[in-house]
Amino acid sequence: MKILVVDDEGIVLLSCRRILEAEGFEVQAAPSVDEALALLDAPGAPLPSLLLVDVKMPVHDGMYLMRQVKAKHPQLPIVVMSGYPTDETVENAAIFGAATFIAKPFTPGELLDTVLSVARKGNKP
Amino acid sequence: MFTSIRSKLIASLLGVTLLVGAVSLWTGVHLLKKHVIGEAANRVALDLNAGSEMIQERIRLIRTALNITSLGSGFVGSVEAADPNDLAYRLSRLAHHAKLDFAGILGTDGNILSRLGPNAKIQRIPAENPIGRMALERQSSVEGIVVLTREMLLHEDPELAERARIAIPDLGAEAAAAAEATSGLALAAAVPIFEGSRVVGVLYGGQLLNRDETLVDMVRNRLSQGESYKGRPIATATVFLNDLRIATNVTLPDGRRAVGTRVSAEVKAAVLDQGRRWSGRAWVLSDWYITAYEPLEDIFGRRVGMFYVGTLEAKYTDILTRALTVFILITGAGMIVALGFGVLLANRIMGPVHRLIKASRQVSEGSLTPDVGPIKEGEFGRLQKTFLEMVAAVGRRRAASEDRIIQSEKQASVGRLAAGVAHEINNPLTGVLTYTHMLLRRKDLNTEMRADLETIAAATERVRKIVKGLLDFSRQTKLDPEPTDINRLVGATVGLLENQALVKGVAVKFMAGENLPMVTLDRSQMQSVLMNLIINALDATPPGGQIKIFTAPALSGDGAVHKGVEITVADTGSGIPAEHMDKLFDPFFTTKAVGQGTGLGLSVSQGIVQRHQGHIRVQSEMGKGTRFFVWLPIEGTGGKS
Numbered sequence: 171m172k173i174l175v176v177d178d179e180g181i182v183l184l185s186c187r188r189i190l191e192a193e194g195f196e197v198q199a200a201p202s203v204d205e206a207l208a209l210l211d212a213p214g215a216p217l218p219s220l221l222l223v224d225v226k227m228p229v230h231d232g233m234y235l236m237r238q239v240k241a242k243h244p245q246l247p248i249v250v251m252s253g254y255p256t257d258e259t260v261e262n263a264a265i266f267g268a269a270t271f272i273a274k275p276f277t278p279g280e281l282l283d284t285v286l287s288v289a290r291k292g293n294k295p
Numbered sequence: 296m297f298t299s300i301r302s303k304l305i306a307s308l309l310g311v312t313l314l315v316g317a318v319s320l321w322t323g324v325h326l327l328k329k330h331v332i333g334e335a336a337n338r339v340a341l342d343l344n345a346g347s348e349m350i351q352e353r354i355r356l357i358r359t360a361l362n363i364t365s366l367g368s369g370f371v372g373s374v375e376a377a378d379p380n381d382l383a384y385r386l387s388r389l390a391h392h393a394k395l396d397f398a399g400i401l402g403t404d405g406n407i408l409s410r411l412g413p414n415a416k417i418q419r420i421p422a423e424n425p426i427g428r429m430a431l432e433r434q435s436s437v438e439g440i441v442v443l444t445r446e447m448l449l450h451e452d453p454e455l456a457e458r459a460r461i462a463i464p465d466l467g468a469e470a471a472a473a474a475e476a477t478s479g480l481a482l483a484a485a486v487p488i489f490e491g492s493r494v495v496g497v498l499y500g501g502q503l504l505n506r507d508e509t510l511v512d513m514v515r516n517r518l519s520q521g522e523s524y525k526g527r528p529i530a531t532a533t534v535f536l537n538d539l540r541i542a543t544n545v546t547l548p549d550g551r552r553a554v555g556t557r558v559s560a561e562v563k564a565a566v567l568d569q570g571r572r573w574s575g576r577a578w579v580l581s582d583w584y585i586t587a588y589e590p591l592e593d594i595f596g597r598r599v600g601m602f603y604v605g606t607l608e609a610k611y612t613d614i615l616t617r618a619l620t621v622f623i624l625i626t627g628a629g630m631i632v633a634l635g636f637g638v639l640l641a642n643r644i645m646g647p648v649h650r651l652i653k654a655s656r657q658v659s660e661g662s663l664t665p666d667v668g669p670i671k672e673g674e675f676g677r678l679q680k681t682f683l684e685m686v687a688a689v690g691r692r693r694a695a696s697e698d699r700i701i702q703s704e705k706q707a708s709v710g711r712l713a714a715g716v717a718h719e720i721n722n723p724l725t726g727v728l729t730y731t732h733m734l735l736r737r738k739d740l741n742t743e744m745r746a747d748l749e750t751i752a753a754a755t756e757r758v759r760k761i762v763k764g765l766l767d768f769s770r771q772t773k774l775d776p777e778p779t780d781i782n783r784l785v786g787a788t789v790g791l792l793e794n795q796a797l798v799k800g801v802a803v804k805f806m807a808g809e810n811l812p813m814v815t816l817d818r819s820q821m822q823s824v825l826m827n828l829i830i831n832a833l834d835a836t837p838p839g840g841q842i843k844i845f846t847a848p849a850l851s852g853d854g855a856v857h858k859g860v861e862i863t864v865a866d867t868g869s870g871i872p873a874e875h876m877d878k879l880f881d882p883f884f885t886t887k888a889v890g891q892g893t894g895l896g897l898s899v900s901q902g903i904v905q906r907h908q909g910h911i912r913v914q915s916e917m918g919k920g921t922r923f924f925v926w927l928p929i930e931g932t933g934g935k936s
């Protein structure tokens with residue numbers, strides 16, 4: 171199972187990779203929205219099963235990425251993470267089709283619980 | 296100009312003085328006039344009576360003198376004998392003693408036996424003498440006033456006729472009445488002369504009043520009683536033949552007696568034509584007099600003349616003028632006093648007012664301790680005190696609103712800081728949490744390493760909580776208000792914390808107020824406020840203590856009158872030290888042990904209550920407990936619009 175993690179913070183990317191790979195997931199990491207879109211649009215590359223996206227990023231933010239992804243791949247589940255979860259962020263995330271929301275910082279257990287629950291739902295359409 | 300209180304005050308004082316002065320002046324003059332002039336008129340009327348009495352007295356004297364002569368020894372014999380020498384002698388003696396102008400004796404045939412004057416010797420001719428004839432006809436004595444025509448006078452004595460002739464200054468106009476000017480008015484009497492019961496003749500005599508100054512001057516002197524006005528006796532008397540002055544001491548402007556002048560038509564009509572007494576103010580030749588006139592009737596009952604007595608009005612008008620002057624002076628002096636008094640009073644009143652105006656200016660320039668001067672007695676003192684209280688209240692209110700602004704600025708800046716910090720910290724924190732937990736998963740850790748890692752994990756967990764608290768604080772989420780039953784909300788909140796209180800051994804009592812209106816509020820946020828207050832109370836209250844929660848309708852306590860509801864959380868805990876009271880609502884202020892509280896609870900609660908347009912107050916007494924009051928407005932009346 172492949173998961174695409176998008177965050178401008180290297181330590182977050184590293185952390186997610188560490189947690190998820192330890193659980194046997196295949197992790198792709200993108201430090202910006204543009205790179206994430208490039209990875210998704212790369213010809214021949216298989217789509218990830220889940221997208222883990224930060225909200226606040228320079229140039230294009232997570233909301234922009236979600237709009238793009240949902241337009242092309244409406245079935246792809248997205249988990250939104252944020253270090254500054256306001257009501258507005260959470261609402262927007264839901265509007266743009268996020269499956270769920272996780273507040274940073276999180277423990278490995280919390281991230282895994284979130285990802286697994288979304289993945290299970292994704293497996294049962 | 297008359298808008299200032301000072302000039303109004305002075306003007307009204309002056310007005311009142313003027314009014315009082317004018318009224319007393321009017322009343323005084325009126326009363327004086329009534330009394331002085333009235334008194335003078337009464338006096339003149341009495342004088343007239345006295346004058347008339349004097350005339351009657353004269354007439355009686357004439358008759359008495361005649362009687363005495365007629366009873367003189369040998370007189371009857373002389374009459375019967377028609378002894379001209381003896382009779383002439385007796386008549387001249389009589390005339391001398393009784394001051395008679397004319398006298399004579401008639402025989403029973405009506406002829407003259409003897410008389411005074413150059414015609415004494417003309418005897419045995421009929422007498423042209425009405426009074427003598429009347430006495431002869433009636434066979435009894437007659438006395439009174441008689442009019443003697445020029446013929447009669449010539450008959451008696453040509454000198455008398457000459458004396459009676461009075462030049463009339465305005466002859467031209469009164470030519471028709473010229474004849475009268477030659478007649479005489481006389482006081483006369485006639486007594487029959489008896490021989491036994493037989494009348495043998497009539498003795499007559501009289502005084503001609505024309506140009507006779509003695510009578511009028513005597514009357515005047517008696518009435519004046521020595522009083523004079525500008526060298527003139529104040530009283531005057533006049534005898535009129537018809538309306539013509541024939542004997543008078545009324546003078547013309549040149550000082551001559553006004554003999555030959557006439558009375559006014561008004562008096563003439565009243566006295567001569569209607570036979571009334573006339574009294575009142577009258578213009579006599581050249582002055583105003585207070586006068587009285589009386590008709591004179593002759594022995595036939597005809598109105599043949601008038602008798603007048605008058606007093607110069609000038610004397611009385613002088614008294615009036617003097618009184619008027621005194622009154623005006625008093626009023627003037629009163630007005631000056633009123634002016635001075637008004638200025639003084641105005642200064643006394645306006646001084647403090649100006650001081651207060653200055654003080655108000657000081658306040659508007661920012662001073663909260665204006666100088667209102669010494670506090671006075673009475674209303675002004677109350678005004679000063681009220682002013683100072685008002686300034687103090689404004690000061691307090693301003694301080695309160697400044698506090699509120701500072702408080703919310705504090706919260707806002709802390710909020711911004713918290714948001715920035717949280718965002719920045721949360722990313723590395725994710726790394727710390729991740730790797731600590733990943734390390735802890737390893738099975739090959741020795742006990743010491745595991746313990747160290749767990750310490751890191753716990754500390755990181757604390758950091759996470761602090762950051763979360765900061766975020767909650769900074770978030771200031773929008774209100775989601777809905778009409779709420781306060782008692783249900785408080786009851787539910789208390790229910791949530793009952794177990795916790797039970798464990799600590801603190802009794803929690805909720806006393807729901809009755810008839811509370813519905814309040815529109817964000818239930819979950821208000822619940823967190825209540826939870827925060829109750830948890831604080833629990834923390835402060837030792838086991839065995841008590842927490843009471845009340846709800847009640849209340850007006851806002853900040854000076855304005857808004858309706859609302861107050862929730863009180865009272866504990867019997869340790870109380871809050873005075874030096875902590877003003878920091879209580881500051882973010883990060885906490886007295887709890889490190890790790891036990893973030894110091895954001897009350898700050899967040901205050902933010903929430905303020906966003907409901909309410910306020911939180913606190914009262915505390917060391918060792919006895921603390922009361923928190925949360926006041927919330929009823930929507931529509933309490934909310935600031």
